[in-house]
Amino acid sequence: MILTVTPNPSLDRTYEVPSLDRGEVIRATGERMDPGGKGVNVSRAVAAAGQRTVAVLPLGGAPGALVADLLDQQGIEVAPVPVAGATRSNIALAESDGVLTKINAPGPELSGAERELLLETVRQQSRDASWIACCGSLPRGLAPSWYADLVARAHAAGVRIALDTSGPALLAALRERPDVVKPNAEELAGAVGRPLATVGDAVKAAEELREMGARAVLASLGADGQLLVSDKGAWFGSARVAAVRSNVGAGDSSLAGFLIAGGNGPEALASAVAHGAAAVQLPGSVMPTPGDLDPAAVTVTAEVPADRVLTEPAS
Ligand SMILES: Nc1ncnc2c1ncn2[C@@H]1O[C@H](COP(=O)(O)OP(=O)(O)OP(=O)(O)O)[C@@H](O)[C@H]1O
Numbered sequence: 001m002i003l004t005v006t007p008n009p010s011l012d013r014t015y016e017v018p019s020l021d022r023g024e025v026i027r028a029t030g031e032r033m034d035p036g037g038k039g040v041n042v043s044r045a046v047a048a049a050g051q052r053t054v055a056v057l058p059l060g061g062a063p064g065a066l067v068a069d070l071l072d073q074q075g076i077e078v079a080p081v082p083v084a085g086a087t088r089s090n091i092a093l094a095e096s097d098g099v100l101t102k103i104n105a106p107g108p109e110l111s112g113a114e115r116e117l118l119l120e121t122v123r124q125q126s127r128d129a130s131w132i133a134c135c136g137s138l139p140r141g142l143a144p145s146w147y148a149d150l151v152a153r154a155h156a157a158g159v160r161i162a163l164d165t166s167g168p169a170l171l172a173a174l175r176e177r178p179d180v181v182k183p184n185a186e187e188l189a190g191a192v193g194r195p196l197a198t199v200g201d202a203v204k205a206a207e208e209l210r211e212m213g214a215r216a217v218l219a220s221l222g223a224d225g226q227l228l229v230s231d232k233g234a235w236f237g238s239a240r241v242a243a244v245r246s247n248v249g250a251g252d253s254s255l256a257g258f259l260i261a262g263g264n265g266p267e268a269l270a271s272a273v274a275h276g277a278a279a280v281q282l283p284g285s286v287m288p289t290p291g292d293l294d295p296a297a298v299t300v301t302a303e304v305p306a307d308r309v310l311t312e313p314a315s
């Protein structure tokens with residue numbers, strides 16, 4: 001079972017708009033609502049692949065009830081932590097030329113009792129887990145060391161942990177040696193404190209994260225593909241994509257693909273790349289089912305193209 005922990009989940013609202021004109025009334029041509037937050041998306045992708053998953057998340061207010069309903073409709077097993085504050089709503093504005101603008105709300109502040117209940121729920125649900133995926137930003141009320149503490153607790157219970165977060169929460173967690181971290185290019189650049197212009201720069205940064213404590217680094221580089229750097233070496237994976245519809249949750253889909261394929265080595269990287277490529281071709285944060293995957297379009301190589309310039313350099 002893959003347990004996911006999303007301390008700051010969201011109701012994701014996507015509006016499709018012709019283009020963004022600041023200061024104008026923009027008429028959306030389409031809208032959709034998805035249960036969101038990075039760990040929630042990992043659970044949705046794991047469930048779409050037919051594997052067992054449980055999502056731990058604080059839920060509060062009307063948006064929280066809606067997130068619970070949407071997850072129920074998708075058959076996702078949830079271990080909810082009731083909280084007084086309302087779950088946030090995050091907005092994505094998807095323009096017809098493919099540009100996507102996202103507005104992420106801060107979310108509710110968790111009280112001391114809510115923090116305790118969240119930790120206790122994770123502890124109870126960890127019993128059957130092979131992996132815990134801890135994902136996303138931390139809500140107000142959780143210290144930057146919160147994920148570090150969770151990594152230590154998971155390891156004490158003999159469970160492997162995957163971490164997808166950024167900034168101080170990522171840096172603090174590295175010292176507890178998470179089994180895999182999944183930064184995107186910007187998060188990787190932020191963690192090492194310098195811009196990344198080439199795939200080789202990303203490999204060096206991933207190696208630095210390993211020196212800081214990560215056992216493996218699965219770095220997603222947007223349209224450029226993905227890198228896996230572990231004690232066994234480095235691999236680069238990419239896939240042909242016909243048309244990008246929405247990249248929201250593509251990283252989460254990738255992490256799910258990596259974990260369901262064992263969470264280790266080039267086969268898991270190939271699965272991560274296949275899941276990322278399939279996710280960007282689906283609307284909103286819809287997660288791919290096995291029928292959406294095109295493994296033949298994926299290439300994974302140990303000959304990392306270090307000189308390749310990133311199409312989306314990160315600073
Ligand atoms: N424009 C694109 N074209 C082709 N593949 C893409 C594109 N964008 C993303 N992907 C695929 O999806 C993977 C994850 O994307 P990205 O690096 O943007 O993740 P992310 O920033 O963590 O996303 P999110 O936080 O929304 O889940 C990429 O590594 C790649 O495999």
Ligand SMILES: O=P(O)(O)OC[C@@]1(O)O[C@H](CO)[C@@H](O)[C@@H]1O
Nearest residue numbers: 010036037038090104136137249
């Ligand atoms: O604000 P965070 O926690 O960093 O990210 C939240 C979020 O942008 O991540 C998911 C996509 O990865 C969305 O479902 C959600 O809205």
